[in-house]
Amino acid sequence: MPNRRQFLQAGLFGGVLLAGAAWWAAPRPEPQPAAVSPGLVWLGAEDAVLIGAIAPVMLGLPGVPRELVIEGVDRAVLALPASMRQEVRQLFDLLGNGWGRRWLAGIDQPWSRVDAADIDRFLRRWQLSRLALLRSGYQGLHALIMAAWYGNPVSWKSIGYAQPAQVMAVLP
């Protein structure tokens, strides 16, 4: 039998721990979001609320257009191989149910009402957690949200970036 430490070190998001936690947790209904972008393919309404809440804090951009980040995450997840999509699914399901949100993320309020300071604390705790599992959860959120925003040309002006015009003009 692996001891607890070995188990957690081995634990990826495909691991038994999370699947077990997500199954065991009594799901609490989250309040329905006011509006979800109709263009989403992979993300559900609850995922969108979660990402919309976390993204401005993760990015450090309180005014970021959330719907663009949500759409970007949707596209980014769709491009991943099936095994990784499955891990992202488990991560979002875990954070989306009341048990996971409260006990693993330490967030008492539903995602639609939680304030930025609480999200900041949650991200900090997962970022530097002693548990590889939570660190990799943080890394997953970081990678998806950063890719969603900075992969979008809308973000480029604010960071002083532009594609080289002399080439763009002669692309077929």
Added chain:
Amino acid sequence: MSRTTIPDPWQAGLEAGWQVTDGALLADDLQLDADVVIVGSGAGGGMAAETLAAHGWRVLLVEEGALKTSRDFRLLESKAYPELYQEAASRKTADKGITILQGRTVGGSTTVNWTSSFRTPPDTLAWWRDRHGLGTLTEAALHPWFERAEKRLGVSDWQVAPNENNQVLGRGCRALGIPYGHIRRNVRGCWNLGYCGMGCATNAKQSMLVTTIPGALAHGAHLLTRVRVRQLQFDAAATRVTALHGEALDADGQRPTGRRVTIRAREVVLAAGAIGTPAILLRSAAPDPSGLTGRRTFLHPVALSGARFATAIEPYNGAPQTLYSDHFMHTQPIDGPPGYKLEVPPVHPLILGSVLSGFGAVHAGYMEAMPQLQVMLALVRDGFHPASGGGTVKLDRAGLPVLDYPIGDEIWQALKRSWLTMADVQFAAGAQEVLTVHESAQPVRSMADARRQIETLPLQSGLARVVSAHVMGGAAMGKDATRGVVDAEGRHWQLANLTIIDGSVFPTSIGANPQLSVYAFSLRAAEALAVRMAGV
């Protein structure tokens, strides 16, 4: 009047009748036969394909990725990473400690690499001769193969001034009295743009996509894309490969369409890269008496350091890698504490956002400062220190490969030393602030503060950002069947008609960006195969 645009050489080739089949479009199962089937179209497969087709053999080149050519390259990360990279550029080691950038498209990693061209370092070859019994691998014996590869791919000195991102490395090294050098590049008529990692839109990079693969097709080779080879079938005694079984992949490159592809060929070349090639052997339960199949896989683990300058750096503009320093490769014995090579990476918004540690205001501040941001990398030479055994390729439930590469203490210590070195070089070049890329790091404004902070940073996966763009080993050359998977010319020790022609055959890491090593060893292995084929 029509706009003048960059021509795509594939357009003319396809119109001239190059044989290309897109597996995603197969309506039925497909049976093919050839003199030689080559699995994978990267540095190894591309070189092998042109060589063998030029000898007159009927070559079938099978690629898991799609055919994307210059007209598809839009200098756009959000398009390039999903289309051109393994696992959308999110491939990770089993514990998620290392992110691996590896190509998956026609041309493999050569389509997306940064053009750095180094011959295999002499001390690496000496180590292979002395410790791995590969006595024939002398500099003199390899010289003609390097020359041939360099000539074929336009490898030459880069005459244009390095961009500012690289100049920082040079300036810092000069200030510290550390030797550094210029990187040769495989380009012809390069526009000095800096977008090599998204596919070269101007066809200047002499990747397999614009050199050997068109060369092979012009000699009548057949290219089959979006087909993943699942399994090799052997004769009863498991001494020969009798067939290859593959599955066609959907246009998104992920889901099998259900169409099966069966290939029979006299000779089989595996060139699926140092993760893909061992995975095919493992899925096929290939004979493995040495126990080395999928073992000793090396990554050149890379640490990163960011620095803010008062002046413009624009790390996204200009040829990506043009200066380097090998000083810290040579300060200790080759099998002592691992050495590292200093280079700089190109920096673009998506990859910077993802790779930069931290979140919130500090992260946003660095993103906003991107035009004044310099990024340096240190690539650790793994596989020489006695404790540096590399990683192991395993298969997941779907039979797809996962590389288990736990970062050992000897590698952590090298990464830590490299953080100090990079901060030192960056401050010496005039940096105002340095940010070690680690979740627990804060920007520091002096070398004394950098030293204090780096001393305290936990050496732990998921805290330190570690990446890799070089996958090597896993089907190593060995002097006999007990010490390697293949012989010094890539021939499998048990399967007589199987040759491995890619970075899998290296017994350790290269200790330099590996593309030119793969090219030269592949030409050599392909010519040896051609001799064997002609002799029978």
